[in-house]
Amino acid sequence: MFDVAVHITLLVLMPLPMLGLINRVKSIAAGRKGPPLLQPLYDVVKLLQKGAVYSRTTTWIFVAGPIVTLASAILAALIVPLASTTSPFGFPADVFVFAYLLGVGRFFTMAAALDTGSAFEGMGASREAAFAALAEPALFLALMIVCVPADSACFGDAFSAIPAAGGLLRHPGLLLAALALGVVLLAETSRIPVDDPNTHLELTMIHEVMVLDHSGPDFAFIQIGYALKFFALGAVLVHLVLPIPATGWMAPVLFVAGQAGVAITVGIIESVMARLRLSRVPQFLIGACVVAAVGVLVLFTGGRP
Amino acid sequence: MQGSALADPLSRILTVALVLTLLSVALFIIAGTLSALLGRLDRAALAVGTAGSLLACAVGLAGSVMALMDGGAETVASSWRLPIGAISMGIDPLSAFFCLCIFLVCGLGALFGAGYLRRGWLGRRRLAPALAFFNVLAASMVGVALARDGVLFLLAWEAMSLSSFFLVTFEGDRPETRRAGLVYLIASHLGLVPLIVLFVLLGGATGSFDFAAILAAGAPSALVATTCFLLALAGFGLKAGFWPLHAWLPEAHPAAPSHVSAVMSGVMIKLGIYGLLRTLTFLGEPPEWWGFVVIVVGIVSGVGGVLHALAQHDLKRLLAYHSVENIGIIALGVGLGIVGRANGNTTLSFLGFGGALLHVLNHGLFKGLLFQGAGSVAHATGTRDIDSLGGLLRRMPVTGTTFLVGSAAISGLPPFNGFVSELLIYVGAFVGAVELPASSALWTLAVVPALALIGGLASACFVKAFGVVFLGEPRTPAAAAAHEAGPSMRWAMLLGAGLCVLIGVVPLVALRLVEAPAFALSGAAALPEGVVDVLSAVAGIALALGVLVAVLAGLRWALLRGRDIRQAATWGCGYEAPTARMQYTAASFADPILAPSESIFDRHVHAEGLVGYFPVAASHRRHLGDMAADRVLAPGVDALLSVFRRIDFLQQGGVPRYLVWVLLTVVVLLVWQLGAF
Numbered sequence: 011m012f013d014v015a016v017h018i019t020l021l022v023l024m025p026l027p028m029l030g031l032i033n034r035v036k037s038i039a040a041g042r043k044g045p046p047l048l049q050p051l052y053d054v055v056k057l058l059q060k061g062a063v064y065s066r067t068t069t070w071i072f073v074a075g076p077i078v079t080l081a082s083a084i085l086a087a088l089i090v091p092l093a094s095t096t097s098p099f100g101f102p103a104d105v106f107v108f109a110y111l112l113g114v115g116r117f118f119t120m121a122a123a124l125d126t127g128s129a130f131e132g133m134g135a136s137r138e139a140a141f142a143a144l145a146e147p148a149l150f151l152a153l154m155i156v157c158v159p160a161d162s163a164c165f166g167d168a169f170s171a172i173p174a175a176g177g178l179l180r181h182p183g184l185l186l187a188a189l190a191l192g193v194v195l196l197a198e199t200s201r202i203p204v205d206d207p208n209t210h211l212e213l214t215m216i217h218e219v220m221v222l223d224h225s226g227p228d229f230a231f232i233q234i235g236y237a238l239k240f241f242a243l244g245a246v247l248v249h250l251v252l253p254i255p256a257t258g259w260m261a262p263v264l265f266v267a268g269q270a271g272v273a274i275t276v277g278i279i280e281s282v283m284a285r286l287r288l289s290r291v292p293q294f295l296i297g298a299c300v301v302a303a304v305g306v307l308v309l310f311t312g313g314r315p
Numbered sequence: 316m317q318g319s320a321l322a323d324p325l326s327r328i329l330t331v332a333l334v335l336t337l338l339s340v341a342l343f344i345i346a347g348t349l350s351a352l353l354g355r356l357d358r359a360a361l362a363v364g365t366a367g368s369l370l371a372c373a374v375g376l377a378g379s380v381m382a383l384m385d386g387g388a389e390t391v392a393s394s395w396r397l398p399i400g401a402i403s404m405g406i407d408p409l410s411a412f413f414c415l416c417i418f419l420v421c422g423l424g425a426l427f428g429a430g431y432l433r434r435g436w437l438g439r440r441r442l443a444p445a446l447a448f449f450n451v452l453a454a455s456m457v458g459v460a461l462a463r464d465g466v467l468f469l470l471a472w473e474a475m476s477l478s479s480f481f482l483v484t485f486e487g488d489r490p491e492t493r494r495a496g497l498v499y500l501i502a503s504h505l506g507l508v509p510l511i512v513l514f515v516l517l518g519g520a521t522g523s524f525d526f527a528a529i530l531a532a533g534a535p536s537a538l539v540a541t542t543c544f545l546l547a548l549a550g551f552g553l554k555a556g557f558w559p560l561h562a563w564l565p566e567a568h569p570a571a572p573s574h575v576s577a578v579m580s581g582v583m584i585k586l587g588i589y590g591l592l593r594t595l596t597f598l599g600e601p602p603e604w605w606g607f608v609v610i611v612v613g614i615v616s617g618v619g620g621v622l623h624a625l626a627q628h629d630l631k632r633l634l635a636y637h638s639v640e641n642i643g644i645i646a647l648g649v650g651l652g653i654v655g656r657a658n659g660n661t662t663l664s665f666l667g668f669g670g671a672l673l674h675v676l677n678h679g680l681f682k683g684l685l686f687q688g689a690g691s692v693a694h695a696t697g698t699r700d701i702d703s704l705g706g707l708l709r710r711m712p713v714t715g716t717t718f719l720v721g722s723a724a725i726s727g728l729p730p731f732n733g734f735v736s737e738l739l740i741y742v743g744a745f746v747g748a749v750e751l752p753a754s755s756a757l758w759t760l761a762v763v764p765a766l767a768l769i770g771g772l773a774s775a776c777f778v779k780a781f782g783v784v785f786l787g788e789p790r791t792p793a794a795a796a797a798h799e800a801g802p803s804m805r806w807a808m809l810l811g812a813g814l815c816v817l818i819g820v821v822p823l824v825a826l827r828l829v830e831a832p833a834f835a836l837s838g839a840a841a842l843p844e845g846v847v848d849v850l851s852a853v854a855g856i857a858l859a860l861g862v863l864v865a866v867l868a869g870l871r872w873a874l875l876r877g878r879d880i881r882q883a884a885t886w887g888c889g890y891e892a893p894t895a896r897m898q899y900t901a902a903s904f905a906d907p908i909l910a911p912s913e914s915i916f917d918r919h920v921h922a923e924g925l926v927g928y929f930p931v932a933a934s935h936r937r938h939l940g941d942m943a944a945d946r947v948l949a950p951g952v953d954a955l956l957s958v959f960r961r962i963d964f965l966q967q968g969g970v971p972r973y974l975v976w977v978l979l980t981v982v983v984l985l986v987w988q989l990g991a992f
Contacts, residue, residue: 062878136904
């Protein structure tokens with residue numbers, strides 16, 4: 011019961027402030043004071059209190075999009091272990107279900123974007139579809155590198171086996187998996203260098219442009235879902251990199267520090283580089299697939315632990 | 316279920332299940348004959364043909380479910396002597412499972428077809444042939460699944476090809492339909508050649524085409540077995556649509572009436588998979604590399620099929636290419652099953668074959684549904700060009716919503732049925748990666764990223780298809796004037812969508828259906844450890860997703876109650892006069908995915924750019940040539956033709972020259988025979 015409480019608490023408290031942390035890092039790097047850490051939370055609360063404006067073109071798909079996206083993101087974040095090596099909501103073969111839940115959210119976000127009939131939103135959906143399809147093999151290969159040595163396609167078993175295998179430093183395949191997963195995180199959550207969340211030009215957006223017409227509580231759902239997705243993928247990455255213990259007070263501390271590290275790293279990446287030209291993004295993602303594939307080969311040639 | 320053995324030694328045990336399935340074949344044939352006899356009385360033919368199909372499907376469905384639940388050994392009905400040998404039929408779990416798929420998809424197809432033919436074609440064309448051949452097609456498919464000897468199998472196979480040819484050419488007055496029919500006819504007969512050789516080889520050892528005799532003779536030698544496997548892969552692969560033998564498929568399937576496309580794509584091509592699986596049972600323990608070959612075929616078909624699908628502008632052609640993709644997914648499962656079998660790993664083998672079989676059923680359901688949706692759209696708007704449609708969800712709510720269910724299911728998303736079978740294949744690939752030696756494990760692990768890529772691309776393609784056709788604003792007046800499908804069409808689509816959700820939400824029921832045939836194929840005696848847990852978890856996730864969606868929808872409703880909700884135009888960056896033509900098209904949607912693969916595929920772009928300072932018009936059309944057809948099959952056919960041209964001096968049309976050939980042949984034969992003595 012206690013671990014369920016910890017899991018839910020982290021799930022409720024952390025995702026939105028993590029986005030605030032990214033913005034804070036970026037503003038420090040740019041020499042600005044920046045918005046408060048909890049600004050994303052204030053935004054969501056305000057959005058939840060507002061009315062809404064709907065395009066005359068839209069149908070129920072437009073309303074269903076944010077709801078389904080948020081629902082699948084909540085489930086995905088429940089499946090991933092947080093401040094422990096296992097999740098209280100884990101089950102056998104949950105890594106595949108995790109990846110497909112993210113897919114459900116993406117499918118409905120893209121459908122809701124096309125529902126507006128806007129060329130801009132179509133453009134965003136089209137880019138999202140292309141990049142997500144290329145990121146998918148990298149995600150699965152990275153997960154396989156973690157799961158195959160553990161003999162279980164369940165996050166809990168896989169993460170429990172990492173310390174026994176010597177962790178990241180003894181396990182070059184894991185390092186490559188973490189690298190590929192990092193790229194997947196940036197692509198799936200539309201961060202630089204794949205997408206620029208701060209851009210103000212619709213023509214260059216990916217995620218932002220898909221949700222241009224959403225407002226009020228619908229938009230709040232989208233923001234929460236987005237934060238949860240970032241949080242869940244970040245949690246997987248943290249477990250690959252940090253030896254989080256199964257129990258004890260160190261586990262939540264390390265986990266929170268790790269997630270903060272993910273947010274700070276993303277913030278630094280966004281501060282020091284520009285987004286890639288759109289035609290370069292596929293190369294970036296195929297690169298991640300190749301890195302993960304090399305990781306698999308390392309795993310098999312190096313003798314499975 | 317076991318009936319008592321009859322006195323006649325030739326007619327072995329007759330079970331209720333087999334009697335029901337055979338009765339359904341008889342009903343199909345009676346309904347087909349009656350509707351053919353009714354000829355010009357279109358309405359009567361429609362009523363009799365449809366009622367007959369539905370009754371036959373209901374009877375057969377009961378029979379095949381009984382046989383599946385019984386899971387018993389093969390039972391052979393009656394044997395009657397023909398000059399070519401005994402002809403026998405029987406039902407075992409594998410046959411029963413494919414029969415189940417046939418009856419489900421054909422039943423829904425007949426229901427849809429009743430409305431589709433009445434509303435679309437009554438008074439414009441004779442309906443009797445369409446109904447008669449539909450019933451013959453269904454009967455011959457069941458015949459293929461029930462046949463217990465090579466001759467009957469090939470006869471039923473040929474009847475299946477011919478009856479579907481006549482259905483493809485239903486609109487035979489259109490040149491492109493005639494061309495599609497011709498391509499289909501030639502392709503099916505090319506596919507028949509390796510199959511005849513296959514059965515001759517199989518029967519050669521025993522001197523009998525009877526399956527029981529072939530099985531009793533034991534596994535053939537390695538060389539014969541490998542030859543048989545490759546022949547089956549070619550012959551059955553052509554029917555199934557393995558790359559590069561799929562080239563006929565995107566021609567023939569779109570040309571047929573939609574309920575027929577649904578049946579052809581949904582189950583007929585699956586009988587190629589049935590044939591392959593049935594052949595495998597004759598060949599003893601397979602060597603591992605067969606499995607690797609099938610996995611590679613699966614990856615190439617899957618990725619190739621979905622990339623081609625992305626480039627299509629014709630809704631039904633897009634769906635036809637997705638059949639190639641899904642056959643690829645099924646092949647991945649079959650390949651895993653073979654690898655598991657070769658390594659004596661029954662868990663891997665069960666998951667591979669089980670996943671493949673369940674995907675056969677699932678694909679039949681959602682592809683049938685999607686083709687029916689496409690037919691309903693084509694009927695309502697008069698076009699299948701995706702870029703001429705748009706905004707149909709408002710005008711056709713049932714078609715649109717069920718098409719969405721089919722789209723999510725074919726993309727393999729939870730909580731729909733496609734996810735369940737793909738998950739079984741994922742878990743199988745993972746089991747192989749963990750339990751097999753590294754050299755085999757890498758092959759099975761390759762299935763995971765391949766399936767992930769296929770899933771991602773399929774998702775992109777169906778967002779495109781659903782989004783451009785059903786969402787946004789109508790792009791043409793025809794799309795704006797669209798109307799909802801008739802009641803029988805709506806019911807067929809609703810039932811199909813309901814089954815897609817049902818299997819996704821209670822996957823253990825689906826597991827129960829594939830259990831018996833998967834046991835038979837894999838040699839497993841019991842369910843592998845953990846399968847039930849995984850599928851129960853899937854059911855839990857489906858339930859949780861449903862509950863969460865309901866809660867969030869309620870929350871949104873509560874939040875917005877009494878607040879200011881306004882209607883406005885879609886945001887266009889301040890542009891106030893957008894037109895429907897400005898919406899993103901299917902071609903533009905697919906561009907970021909297809910652009911990186913341009914070096915692999917031949918993309919034909921026809922563009923008239925903007926000229927001058929005040930350009931009047933510009934156009935841009937592109938289409939993707941079929942790589943298999945253009946680069947593999949066409950050069951092959953050309954090479955063959957150039958050989959034939961060298962010997963065409965033999966046939967000049969002059970009788971004297973032919974007489975010379977006849978004389979020469981007789982002389983050569985005489986000399987040869989004299990030499991023999």
